[in-house]
Amino acid sequence: MKLTDAKLRALKPTGKTQKISDGGGLYIHLSPAGGKLWRLFYRFDGKQKTLALGKYPDVSLVEARKRREEARELLGQGIDPGEHKKQIKAAVAAEAVEQAITFEAVAREWYGKKHIAWTPGHQKKILARLENQLFPCLGNRSFSSLEVSDYLGAIQKAEARGTIETAHRLAQLCGQISRYARISGIAKHDVAAGLTEALSPVQTKHYAAITSPADLGHLLLAIDAYQGEPAICHALRILPYVFVRSGELRGAMWEEIDLDTAEWIIPAARMKMRRPHVIPLARQVVKLLHSMRDYSGSHGLVFPSSFSASRCISDMGLLNALRRMGYGKEVMTVHGFRTTASTLLNEHGYNRGWIEAQLAHAERNAIRDAYNRAEYLPERRRMMQEWADYLDGLRGQSDQQSANIGKP
CATH class of the missing domain: 1.10.150.130 (Tyrosine recombinase, N-terminal domain)
Structure with a gap:
């Protein structure tokens, strides 16, 4: 006999488990304590199984019968209702976890x-x-x-x-x-x-740089004549010779530099491309570094700030020095020394690979990049000395005299 709401409400515990059928495998499981739970008997793959459908009266008789029919539909499609319920429950739990990840x-x-x-x-x-x-x-x-x-x-x-x-x-x-x-x-x-x-495109930022040999000669003379903080003066005099990035020069440590072998090895942690960079030092640079050591000592920062020995000079300090010499932002920048060197060395026929390696620009092929950096070191050493001699020759000379730079 089918169940009714009246019968369900009238069910009383007897101290034993009772199972009252509604037909089609649906029944009420009445516990010894009086709990009324909907259950569904069904067979799948030759095995007798039970599916929990909820607690009465939270799940009404009408709803329980609806769930029974849904289970039958799944069985008709060859789907185990119990496994289907587990999968739904797992998906809901996974979604809840997913929603909690911010x-x-x-x-x-x-x-x-x-x-x-x-x-x-x-x-x-x-x-x-x-x-x-x-x-x-x-x-x-x-x-x-x-x-x-x-x-x-x-x-x-x-x-x-x-x-x-x-x-x-x-x-x-x-x-x-x-x-x-x-x-x-x-x-x-x-x-x-x-x-x-x-997004709107980024406007390419070009750093102002002097590329005229005659104008570069005047700039070098202005730097030589500049009176200021020793670390700023030495850094500005060295920068045209090595054309590294401002931060790489300003953060230089004495332990990176070997004056006897005339090499400066910047560790990967301080390089933009996160690879160590070897810089051959021309005689002029070695001389300037010896002079700088008289001010900063032979340990720690090469160019310490006058305010604190544990901090290097600032980029603004170098830039302000250029401005005091009369070079506005539209004429020359600190970064511009790299452009100056690249432009003039290319114009005078130096191997582009040597120049790019010296500028620490990355190759698309990492293996070739590492090979070229090691392979080009003798060539770069010669190029850097010739560049330094060329800069010395530009001071106060005419454009005609500046054409005497040696070609490789």
Whole structure:
């Protein structure tokens, strides 16, 4: 006899387990304590099985019968209702876990794996971009719920402020985190790919540089005549000879430099491309370094700040010196010495591979890059000495005299 709500309400515990059928395998399991639980008997793959359908009255008689019919439909399709229920439950649990993983959690996990290979300055810069610009918009959001529009909404705030390059940096950062999430199994798709396509293009930044031999000669004379802090003066006099990046020169340590062999080896941690860089030192540079050692000593920083021996001179200190000499930002920059050297050496026929290796520009092929850097060292040593002699010859000379630079 089929059950009714009245019968269900009237059921009383007897101290023993009771099973009251509603037909079609559906029954009420009445516990000795009075609990009323819906159960469904069914057979699958030749085995007798039981499926829990909920507790009465939370699950009504009508709902229990509906669930029985749904189970029958699954059986008709060759699906085990019990296994199907487990799969749904697991999927719901997985979705709940997925929803609990926020963008900030994934980003910090990515940062934790990557930051050990970065310089302290780069670590600080990336963390600041995350904490100040991305976390306020995306930090508490479930990572799996984020769409392209969410990422764009965060990075276009920087674009709206006119900081286009920052917006592009943020887009790249989001892309790296999103790829990490996909590869790590946190997300199924890399939805942050190609974000830069929706941003205004970055205007290429060109550093002003003197490339006229005569003008370069006048600049060198101005640097020689400049009176200022010893570390600033020596750094400015050395920079044209070595054409390294400003930070690489300013952060130079005495333990990196061997004056006897006339070599300066900048460790990978201080290089933009994270590879050690060997710089052959011309006689003129060795002489200037000997002079600088009289001021800074032979340990620690080569160019310490006058305010603190533990801090190097600043880029602004070098730039301000150029400005005091009368060279505005549209004429010459600190970075411009690299452009000056590259332009003139190329114009005078030096091997482009030697020049690129000396500038520490990366090859697309890492193996070839490492090979060329070692292979070109004798050639670069000769080129750097000839360049230094050429600079000395430019001081106060005419354009005609400057053409005497030797060709390899």
